[in-house]
Amino acid sequence: MGLDEILTASVFASAIRLATPYIFAALGETFAQRSGVLNLGVDGMMLMGAFTGFYAVHLAQQGETLSEPASLLLGVAVALVVGALMGLAMAFVSVTLKAKQGISGIGVYLFGLGLSELLFQQWVGTPKSVNGFPRIEFPLLTDLPIVGEIFFHHNLLVYVAFALVPISAYVLNSTTFGLMIRAVGQNPEAADAMGVSVARVRYATTTIGGMLAGLAGASLSIALINLFQQNLTAGQGFIAVALVYFGGWRPWTVAAGAMLFSFVNALQLQIKVIGADIPSEFAVMAPYVITIIALVFATKRHEQPTALTKPYERGE
Amino acid sequence: MNKASGNSQLALAGRLNRLIDFAPVLIALLLALLVASVLLLALNANPLEAYDFMLKGAVGSENATAETLVKATPILFVGIGITIAFRGGMINIGGEGQMIVGALAGVTIALVMGEMRIPPELAKERGAFDVFIVACSLVGGFLAGALYGGLAGFLKAYFDVNEILSTIMLNQIAVQMMNFLLNGILLDPAEAGFNNIPKTARLVTAAQLPRLSLPIGDPHLFDRTRLHWGLIIAIALAVVIYIFLWRTSWGYRIRAVGENQRASSYAGINVRRQMMFSMFLAGGFAGLAGVVQVLGLQYRLQTDGSPAGFTGAAGFNGIVAALFGGLNPLGAIPAAAFFGGLLVGAQKMQRELGVPASLITAVNGLIVVFVVSSEIFIIQRSKRRVSLQETPEGLDEAEETG
Numbered sequence: 103m104g105l106d107e108i109l110t111a112s113v114f115a116s117a118i119r120l121a122t123p124y125i126f127a128a129l130g131e132t133f134a135q136r137s138g139v140l141n142l143g144v145d146g147m148m149l150m151g152a153f154t155g156f157y158a159v160h161l162a163q164q165g166e167t168l169s170e171p172a173s174l175l176l177g178v179a180v181a182l183v184v185g186a187l188m189g190l191a192m193a194f195v196s197v198t199l200k201a202k203q204g205i206s207g208i209g210v211y212l213f214g215l216g217l218s219e220l221l222f223q224q225w226v227g228t229p230k231s232v233n234g235f236p237r238i239e240f241p242l243l244t245d246l247p248i249v250g251e252i253f254f255h256h257n258l259l260v261y262v263a264f265a266l267v268p269i270s271a272y273v274l275n276s277t278t279f280g281l282m283i284r285a286v287g288q289n290p291e292a293a294d295a296m297g298v299s300v301a302r303v304r305y306a307t308t309t310i311g312g313m314l315a316g317l318a319g320a321s322l323s324i325a326l327i328n329l330f331q332q333n334l335t336a337g338q339g340f341i342a343v344a345l346v347y348f349g350g351w352r353p354w355t356v357a358a359g360a361m362l363f364s365f366v367n368a369l370q371l372q373i374k375v376i377g378a379d380i381p382s383e384f385a386v387m388a389p390y391v392i393t394i395i396a397l398v399f400a401t402k403r404h405e406q407p408t409a410l411t412k413p414y415e416r417g418e
Numbered sequence: 419m420n421k422a423s424g425n426s427q428l429a430l431a432g433r434l435n436r437l438i439d440f441a442p443v444l445i446a447l448l449l450a451l452l453v454a455s456v457l458l459l460a461l462n463a464n465p466l467e468a469y470d471f472m473l474k475g476a477v478g479s480e481n482a483t484a485e486t487l488v489k490a491t492p493i494l495f496v497g498i499g500i501t502i503a504f505r506g507g508m509i510n511i512g513g514e515g516q517m518i519v520g521a522l523a524g525v526t527i528a529l530v531m532g533e534m535r536i537p538p539e540l541a542k543e544r545g546a547f548d549v550f551i552v553a554c555s556l557v558g559g560f561l562a563g564a565l566y567g568g569l570a571g572f573l574k575a576y577f578d579v580n581e582i583l584s585t586i587m588l589n590q591i592a593v594q595m596m597n598f599l600l601n602g603i604l605l606d607p608a609e610a611g612f613n614n615i616p617k618t619a620r621l622v623t624a625a626q627l628p629r630l631s632l633p634i635g636d637p638h639l640f641d642r643t644r645l646h647w648g649l650i651i652a653i654a655l656a657v658v659i660y661i662f663l664w665r666t667s668w669g670y671r672i673r674a675v676g677e678n679q680r681a682s683s684y685a686g687i688n689v690r691r692q693m694m695f696s697m698f699l700a701g702g703f704a705g706l707a708g709v710v711q712v713l714g715l716q717y718r719l720q721t722d723g724s725p726a727g728f729t730g731a732a733g734f735n736g737i738v739a740a741l742f743g744g745l746n747p748l749g750a751i752p753a754a755a756f757f758g759g760l761l762v763g764a765q766k767m768q769r770e771l772g773v774p775a776s777l778i779t780a781v782n783g784l785i786v787v788f789v790v791s792s793e794i795f796i797i798q799r800s801k802r803r804v805s806l807q808e809t810p811e812g813l814d815e816a817e818e819t820g
Contacts, residue, residue, distance in 0.1 A: 142582065146783070201790040204509040204582050208737060209786030216779025217457075223774040224461055332776070336725070337590060344583045383598035390587040390594075397579045 107376055111251040113368045118264075119256060119326060121357075121364035123148070123318040123335075125263040127342035128349070128356045129270045130314025135346055136274060137307040138287040138409035139196055142207020144315045145339025146214020147188045151316025153218040155181030156323035156330040157225060159232045174235055174324060178259075181320035182313045188214065189312015193305040200413035211339070219332040226330070234328035235259055259317075259325040266314075270353040283307055287407035290414040300414045315339065341393065348396050350405050359396070363389055442795055443742060446788030454781045463773050475766020476759030482766075484643030488715060490758025492517070492707035492729070494652040496736025497743060497750035498659050499567075499703025504745050505663060506696030507676035512570055512585025513704040513733025514725065515592030516563040520705020521728065522596060524559030525618055525712045525719040526604070528625035531555070548624040555625065556651075556709055563705015564698045566592070571697025575690035581697065589733070593725050600721060617720030627714035646714035652754075655703070656747040663747065672696045707732060731779070735761070738782045741789045757782070 127144050134141045141147075155177040162173035192210055195201045235257035238244075243254040274280040285293035286303045294300050318339075323330045345363065349356030370385040455465035477483045496513045503510035531551040536544065570588060573579040600616035609615055630645045631638040663669035674682040675692040683689050708729070712719050721727035739757050743749030760782075764775035 195787055195791050199791040200794050201787070202793070205504075205737075205741065206787050206790045208511060208734075209783045209788075209790065211783065212734065212738075212786060213780050213783030216776050216781070216783055219776035220457070220461075220774050220780060223776065333725075337586065340583070340586045344587070347580060347583065381598055381602075383594040383601075387591050387594040390590045394573070394579070394584055394587045397583060398573060398577045 108369065108372055108378075110372070111248045113372045114252045114365075115255060116371065117361065117365040117368040118252065119260055120367050121360045122260045122263045122326065123321045123338055124342050124345060124360035124364060125267065125357050126314045126318035126321060127339055128345040128360055129266055129353055130311035130318070131343055131346045132270065132349075132351060132353055132356055133274070133283065133307040133314075134304075134311035135410055136287045136351055136407055137283045137304045138290065138407055138412060138414070139193070139304050139308050139311075140203040140207065140343075140411045141189070141192055141196075141210075141308055141311050141315075142204055142340075142343060143188065143192055143210025143214065144207075144311070144318075144342055145335055145337060146211035146218075147185050147192075147312050147315035148214075148319035148322075148335045148339045149218040149333070150188060150214045150319065151181035151185045152319030152323040152334050153222055153330050154184045155316070155320030156232060157221070159234075159324050160226065160230065163232055170233055177324045178317065178320055181316040183316075185312040185314070185316020185319070186309050187312070188316070189309040190305070192312065193308035196308070196413065197301050197304045200415075203411045215333060218330075218334075222330055222332060229329050229331045231329040232324060234323075235325040257325045259321045263321065264357075267353050267357040274353060279306075284407075286414075287409050290409050290412075294414070294416060304414075315342075318342070341389075344393050344397060347406075348393070348400050350400065351407065352405075362396075363393065366392055442792030443744065443789055446785055446792050447742075449788050450781050450784040453784055454777060457777065457780070458773065461773055463771050468767050468771055468773060471767045471770045472760070472763030474763075476763035478766075480640065481643050482762065484640050484645040486755065486759040486762045487649050488644050488646070488758070489730075489761050490754040491646075491648045491652055491714070492711055492732040493735045493739050493757055494649075494656065494750055494754035495707035495710065496704050496732055497739035497754050498652070498656050498747050499700035499707075500737050500740035501743070501745050501747050501750055502659065502663065502672065502703070503567075503696050503700035504740060505676045506672040506692060507679065508571065508574065508693060508697050508700070509582050510567065510570070510585055510697060510700045511582050511734075511737070512567060512588050512701065513707075513736050514729050514731070515585065515589035515733070516566050516701040516704035517708035517711075517729045517733050518592040518596045519566040519708070520559035520563035520702075521708030521712050521719050522599060522604075523562030523705070524555040524709025525621070527558040528552075528555040528621050528713060529604075529619060532622040532625040544624075551625045552627060552713060555713055556706065559705045559709025560702040561705070563708065564702030567701015567704065568694055568698035570701075571694035574697070575693045589725070593727075596719075596721060596728065597723055600719065604719070606718070615720070616723060618718045621713065621717045625713065626717055627710065644715060646710075648710035648714040651706075651710065653751055655706075656751050659747040668695075704733060704736070707736070730761075735782060738786055741786055 127148060131141060131144055158180040159173050159177035162168040162176055163170065168176060188210065192207070195206045196203045237255055237257055238261075240254045244250045246254070274283060282293065282298050282303050285296070285298060286300050290300045319335065322334060327334070341363065345356055345359045349359040366389045370388055373380055373385055374382055458465040458468050475482060476486050496517065499516075500510055500513065528551060531554060536547055540547075566588060570581045570584045573584050574581045597616060600618065604618045606617055606619040608619065609617065627647050630647050630649065631641040663673060671682070671687050671692050672695065674685070674687055675689050675696075679689050682692070711728075719728065735757050739750055739753040742756070743751070743753035760778050761775075764778040767773055768775040
């Protein structure tokens with residue numbers, strides 16, 4: 103078993119695909135955390151987005167009421183809306199009611215886990231597949247050796263996820279909205295004094311985070327795996343939260359962390375495929391062990407938004 | 419005379435206040451049930467009928483009640499641990515993993531010691547040796563879970579690794595560790611080469627925790643049910659931890675760190691040590707939950723390979739019970755019984771009405787959200803109460819500060 107057997111082009115390609123839901127969810131979480139809200143319910147929001155997006159596509163394709171592309175866009179829209187609603191709920195709980203964010207997030211997670219499973223069992227029953235986002239064929243590029251397989255052989259949502267990285271970085275670093283987000287997360291008193299509504303900004307970022315979590319779920323159920331089953335995400339939303347810490351709350355490094363994590367995962371799958379003499383349990387375990395080690399050595403902790411998890415009380 | 423009546427009035431007011439403090443929890447429950455009713459209606463089920471089946475399924479018969487208590491036992495163990503962690507300011511989401519690690523250690527000890535032969539001259543000490551096996555397994559399970567929880571505490575204390583994230587990762591790692599061991603050295607020899615269903619050999623009777631029946635009626639109450647001594651151990655430990663948290667200086671230090679780290683540090687408390695200690699204890703109780711499931715109920719460690727395959731999600735439900743019990747070990751007792759009943763009752767509902775039992779997971783989530791959301795009202799009330807005490811002259815002033 104040589105390195106060339108493990109490090110094939112398909113491993114890099116699958117690392118890019120696997121990173122997609124992490125990038126969506128972690129970018130959304132970055133917005134929320136930069137404004138001071140720790141949304142731990144990401145996994146539950148992903149599950150709800152995954153199920154509702156899947157179900158919309160399933161219904162549309164079954165009834166043949168919509169063309170395939172239209173049904174997929176409908177699925178994305180539904181996942182975005184459901185994610186936004188859950189984000190709004192999370193914002194209401196943590197901003198307006200000032201609930202402890204670590205714990206309320208676990209509640210949101212359990213709610214999404216239970217509800218998505220309930221609706222799935224009631225409305226669908228057994229795992230069924232849908233025709234998900236097809237791979238895009240680029241003229242010439244897709245046929246390039248190696249490079250074509252790695253970069254130009256993915257579905258639309260993969261490219262959307264990667265395109266969101268520079269967009270998020272730009273919004274956070276170079277727009278007024280981004281400045282408001284950072285101010286509210288770093289020094290809410292000062293932001294308030296400058297006339298920025300702390301609550302409104304946090305509502306906005308948590309809702310954006312919810313939308314992207316919903317989209318992350320849909321990217322699994324209608325683009326990468328093309329089916330839904332109970333607990334489809336298997337804790338990916340929690341990894342996404344860890345990636346935000348690991349990436350030091352910056353879109354580029356957060357995305358880099360997602361790529362690293364997915365690369366380890368892709369390697370793990372490849373090692374299983376070629377039947378290497380490593381117990382598969384250790385391979386599955388590896389990304390989690392690496393995440394913990396990465397959190398131990400993450401050096402950018404001083405960049406943590408000062409007001410993270412702290413509800414804002416005016417005039418204290 | 420006047421003073422006495424004033425005192426009794428004060429006492430009454432205090433009791434009333436405590437009742438009102440408990441009200442948000444009940445309101446949270448009612449709200450969650452309300453949302454659940456809407457869900458049931460949306461699924462074309464009659465909520466009243468559903469709740470009736472749940473009630474019957476949970477406490478409708480002797481066996482149903484026993485099953486409720488059986489389900490409540492691991493939830494109570496985990497809930498006690500979560501209470502300690504949360505009181506110490508540590509958000510322990512690692513109950514699942516700590517349960518698994520505790521069960522792995524406990525079952526290994528029980529299997530090995532169960533095979534031991536005692537010398538013939540000591541044959542009459544057999545009973546004592548059996549108790550010793552069980553005790554060693556329980557202690558081993560506690561310690562394993564405690565070290566696993568303590569690891570997250572250590573990472574938090576010395577490397578500032580967020581304990582929520584580390585415990586979630588440790589959960590996944592524990593599941594894989596269990597799958598590895600159950601497919602390998604712990605695999606039941608009878609399974610090896612045949613079905614390879616991941617489970618250990620069955621424990622010998624000597625290593626089992628006995629069934630429990632209450633000497634009421636004939637036959638005795640809970641005779642021939644699956645109720646076991648784990649419940650009694652859990653309730654006894656809930657009392658012990660209540661005393662520990664509120665009547666000892668160790669417990670005081672944990673709570674002080676949970677209330678205000680900086681102040682505790684100025685007061686000379688070693689904050690890092692307390693963080694590790696509360697996570698150590700929390701993990702230990704989750705470990706006990708795991709080993710008691712094996713010794714008292716399943717008599718072997720088995721899983722379907724999924725994350726909740728062995729634990730039945732008790733590591734998460736324990737969090738819900740701890741919150742619902744007001745982060746008080748004694749409150750966790752009825753809370754765990756309640757959630758045990760919810761889970762058992764939901765299975766009956768699923769059988770009778772075809773409504774998936776996963777409804778309960780969603781309801782549990784809602785209860786968590788509503789309970790933590792209601793804290794703002796408790797805080798506002800207690801602030802008002804403090805200012806009332808400070809300015810006994812009149813309400814007007816108090817209202818201004820509140």
